[in-house]
Amino acid sequence: MGLGEFLFLLTGLKWTVxxxxxxxxxxxxxxxxxxxxxxxGVRGLERLAAGYIALFQGTPLLMQLFVVYYGxxxxxLHLSAWVAVSIGFTLHASAYLGEIWRGSIDAVPRGQTEAASALNLKYTSRMKDVVLPQAIRISLPATIGFLVQLIKGTSLASIVGFTELARAGNIVSNQIFEPLLVFGIVGILYFLMCWPLSLYGSHLENRLAVASR
Structure with a gap:
């Protein structure tokens, strides 16, 4: 594999990032x-959000990208592949992150919310100053873990013709007929993106476990 092919893989890496x-x-x-x-606490809004989460968690990401691009x-409404996959991944991520952060908000000790209410803090101040800072800290390991999954999931964007790292690897492989070499390099590039994030997520999880003892 020559320099030109490797630079093409790096271009795919850029679009993956x-x-x-x-x-x-x-x-x-x-x-x-x-x-x-x-x-x-508003039943109608809670059900609406729960339905949104159920829709995107209960259907494959591949199908969601198909619906956005082709549907x-x-x-x-004709969208470019770049715009379509950006919308698709945004909708997908919002459902998963919404559920992760919902769990983190619920994990904040109830006494914190009750104390904020006793101080007559309004909902906005209660969430911004008391609940969300603690919830974000609790959610960090799971949030980073989802980011790793999101990076790997970008390989599905090739199904609508978007040239990210996996599709770039497939194109180069078809040109030089060295799939083991090409996809070995592609795998290494994915590993270099995901492994540090996984380590950081594990580090945060261990720190939170120690702090909660």
Missing amino acids: ALSAIGFVCGSVGGLAIALLRTS LALIG
């Missing part, structure tokens, strides 16, 4: 909204 970042950042915004709806085209 970009897609992961967009899906995670935009999904975090949506996930926070979902988590707040799930813990709002919207059927009603006249």
Whole structure:
């Protein structure tokens, strides 16, 4: 494999990182909204958020990407592969992060919320200043674990023609007929992205376990 092919793989790596970042950042915004709806105490909003989570957790990511890219085209909304997969991964991430953070909010000791209410703090201040800082700390290991899964899941974006790392590897493999070498390099690149995050997530989990004793 020559320099040109390796640089093409790095271009695919760049788009994998970009897609992961967009899906995670935009999904975090949506996930926070979902988590707040799930813990709002308003039954209608809680059911709506629960239905959203059930929809995206109960269907394959591959199908979700298909629906966004091909389904919207059927009603006249033609999106580029980049925009379609960004939307698909954002919706997917918001459902999972919303449930992770809902669990973290519920894990905050009830006494904290009761104390904030006793101090006559409004809902916004109670969540922003008391509950969410603790919930975010609790959720960090699971959130990082989901980010690792999201990075690996970007390989499914190739199904709609988006050239990320896995598709770039497939293209190079078909050109030079050395699949073992090419996908070995692709695997190493995925490992270099995911392994440090996994280690960091385990480190945070151990720290939280020690602090809770």
